[in-house]
Amino acid sequence: MKKHLETRAMFAGYRPSDAQMAVKPPMHPASTFVFPDARTGAAHMETAYGVEGAETPPEGFIYSRLGNPTITMAEQRLAAWDDSEDAALFGSGMAAISTALLAWSDAERPVWFVGPLYGGTHHFLEEVLPTMGRSVTEIDHLDQLDPTLEDLGGQRPGIIYLETPANPTMQIQRIRTAAEWAAQHSTEDHRIVVMVDNTYLGPILQRPLEQGADLVLYSATKYLGGHSDLIAGGASGEADVVAKVKEFRTFLGGTIDSWTAWMLARSMETLHVRVEHQQRTAGHVLNHLRELCGAENVKSAWSNDLATMGQDVATAEAQQRGGGAMIGLHVPGGREGAFAFLDALEVFKLAVSLGSTESLAEHPASMTHAGVPAEVKARTGITESFVRLSIGLEHPEDLVNDLTHAWKVAESVATLAV
Ligand SMILES: Cc1ncc(COP(=O)(O)O)c(C=O)c1O
Structure with missing residues (x-):
């Protein structure tokens, strides 16, 4: 029988047998990991850089900007709370949000967002992303999706981004409306990704993935961390959606550090x-x-x-x-x-x-x-x-x-x- 969420999340990402039966996970501060031999090292690195013909490497870690055992443990814990296939952790909520937006947008994949949003996200969308070749459109309400598509000459968005309830004004957006519209307008070569900032309620009180969102974003500084003693961010969703976010994280460099990941994993237990x-x-x-x-x-x-x-x-x-x-x-x-x-x-x-x-x-x-x-x-x-x-x-x-x-x-x- 599938156990309840609270039970699954308690040991998510860690088994005592992984570390000499210690009931709690160890913290791995290592920045780099020893390859068993040069061929395996090459397979890891060439795969990470997407080199054509690279050998598939075995499971293992390379360098902590790409991930490490403590970070993976904390990511699995977030994925457990969200019941998602995978999660990525970052050095801040803004690192998670900006990386996800960059990963899934480009000149042919504009961003549509429904305001109001957290001030930092709003600034990034209006002032920073357009300088990087992305067009960004604010829509007042999710009932404006069809008229916006018409106004923009039929150019579909790559991302629909929302925050509900909005910080700080509590406007509510119906996640399902965005998800259904995105599904109707997505094609095999143009997937519209619905992203929802779930910082205000967190995974206990709102589960955007169950409402059809593709990626849920967090300032993990808030409830997930919840003790005003760390800054972190998270992105959680389907494995292939998160994989692209992780790929961009590797090169933008916003990965969470091991100590913060460990603290976050501990906080998520409560x-x-x-x-x-x-x-x-x-x-x-x-x-x-x-x-x-x-x-x-x-x-x-x-x-x-x-x-x-x-x-x-x-x-x-x-x-x-x-x-x-x-x-x-x-x-x-x-x-x-x-x-x-x-x-x-x-x-x-x-x-x-x-x-x-x-x-x-x-x-x-x-x-x-x-x-x-x-x-x-x-x-x-x-x-x-x-x-x-x-x-x-x-x-x-x-x-x-x-x-x-x-x-x-x-x-x-x-x-x-x-
Ligand atoms: C709703 C929301 N999203 C994102 C952020 C950004 O998170 P961070 O400060 O961890 O970068 C915040 C920060 O206040 C927030 O309130």
Whole structure:
């Protein structure tokens, strides 16, 4: 009988018999690996470089930029959580995202993306990728796929890229719509690859591959790592989709290092426990915030809030296993009120990033999304009064008290300003 996900993920990528029956995997810091003989070395290297007529090498490692036993162990653990054929780990979420986008796009394979996206991804797509010979088109909504194809004279995309729920505004995209459209418009020599950034919920709460996505991307710095003590990224999916991403990783050089991979693998053992607890606490905090601040000022990927925001609740309920632990809040008094609110927090730490054991708060308009054009911020609701909260593992009452105090401070700042 196939074991449950949590059970499979616990030992994914490692058997105690691999390392003298140690219950936990060792960490391999080696940068390079000894070839048994020159012929095998040549087979490894010529295959890695795609040299015609190369001999197929035996299983084994060459050099840690291409992979090593610790990295493979952590990759297998991510693949287990996603139930994917393979996964690739990187030195950051941006390394994973930029490498995947470069791997599957070229002059004949434009990128279409549905905003809003994480600010760094948005910047890479709008400012960097076009300088590398890729055309990039933003579409407002997935119902615009057909009209976009017509506007672009029938040129199909190589990639459809989305993030759902979006950081930080919680817009929901129906992954299946993108996947079905991509399947209909793909041909043998032109596969349209649907990529989904699943950082905000992670594999416990949302499983994009089961909704038809081809590649799921992560800032593993967030829930997968989840302790604010490492920077990493991940890409997970079908073996041939990931293989191309790994090929580009070899030459762009964004591979994760062994120590970080080991830490990440360790963190992934508690992923479900952390995320489920954080989600429960977020539910408690949200109930309180809707009362205190007015439901119209609260944003989250929970059904109640999505309904207030006019978002597609049915889609969220179909593709998510809960609303997660991220909250957006419109604070009175514009930027001044938002800053007073953030400065008044004591339990929440004022820092960018999210998905960690400690609760964090930040001001997207001037911090994580500072580089997003003003027009895009206005269109997507990243206003001066908007703050983002990431719920950690502290006691819910302490979080509620902290937020209540900060809200009152912001209200008094807003009243003084009138
Ligand atoms: C949704 C999302 N995707 C990607 C990234 C980039 O990840 P990293 O900071 O690990 O490069 C972030 C970072 O905040 C993010 O929030």
